[in-house]
Amino acid sequence: MTTPLLRQSWTMSAVLINMFGQGLVLSYPSSLLPALNQPDSPIKVDLHTSSWLGSIVGVAGIPGFLISSLLMDLYGRKTTHGLVILPAVVGWLMIYYSTDITVLMIGRFLCGISSAATVSLGAIVMGEYTSPKYRGVFLYLKNASVCMGAMFMHIISRFLHWRTISLVAMSPLLIALGIIYTWPESPAWLLSKQKYNRSEKAFFWLRGNCEESRREITETIKAQKERMAKPKLQLTYSEEISDFFKKFTKKDFVKPAIIMVLATVVLEMSGRHIFPAYLLYIMAEITGESSQSFYYTLGSDVIITASALFASAFVNVADDDDEEANSKMINE
Incomplete structure (x- = not known):
């Protein structure tokens, strides 16, 4: 029988593999641009076009997020x-x-849409599918x-043609799609749609059917039902617009936004997005x-990747210390 941690790890592996694929998207100009600037390249580019090939991923991020x-x-x-991976x-x-x-520019634009869309969505999935203990x-x-x-792209750029690399870069996305197919739907989203039985079933699959999980999902469903039972105010169209924009002035929005x-x-x-794309040139x-x-x-x-892995380990140690300190305070 699989443990909740194993199920959560399996679910998150799709997000992590997809993020690996987005690292390939960001670093692809380091392979593509030197090849296109060769005298025998079938596709000719100038400095202006090369700049657009590298930066259009960022432009595509705007519709991707939306x-x-x-x-x-x-x-x-x-x-x-699953849907937002398909453009890539x-x-x-x-x-x-x-x-x-x-065609190259359109291909890069589509990859950029997926990259931006999955960055924000991946963080939400991790927040809703994992327990607080492992979330960080x-x-x-x-x-x-x-x-x-990004590191893998820089390595294979030395040995493979840029067309071959595009097929290699597509592989993690297909693997991620296969894993996503095995997911349950997010318990939080099911709860927001008042699908309480499905939400409870998905929650137990991810977090285990223990006393703590049963108490947590019961309290969450109860709070959601109470929220839905409250009568909604009947507002005019202008009042709804005004109420919508007022949300942007509240402290609970302004502080996180800043x-x-x-x-x-x-x-x-x-240099978060500059280094992967142009590190060879730099x-x-x-x-x-x-x-x-x-x-x-x-x-x-190697330094960048090692730093990211160190941060992953460090945040786990910090979370354990916080839990221990909280337990001591409760006991006292």
């Missing part, structure tokens, strides 16, 4: 996670069969998986030795 936000509320976490599968196929820059570790492993994907903006600024200023410019830039890049990838 699409996942809408779909996850309408169709649930499981179905949405199509994108990699378009890149493999591309004969001009337009899985969230940090999500970042480590992206770093591993924290997220600052964290994102620090992340981007640290190292060649810094060292002045293009022939050795691969080894410098590999060294940087």
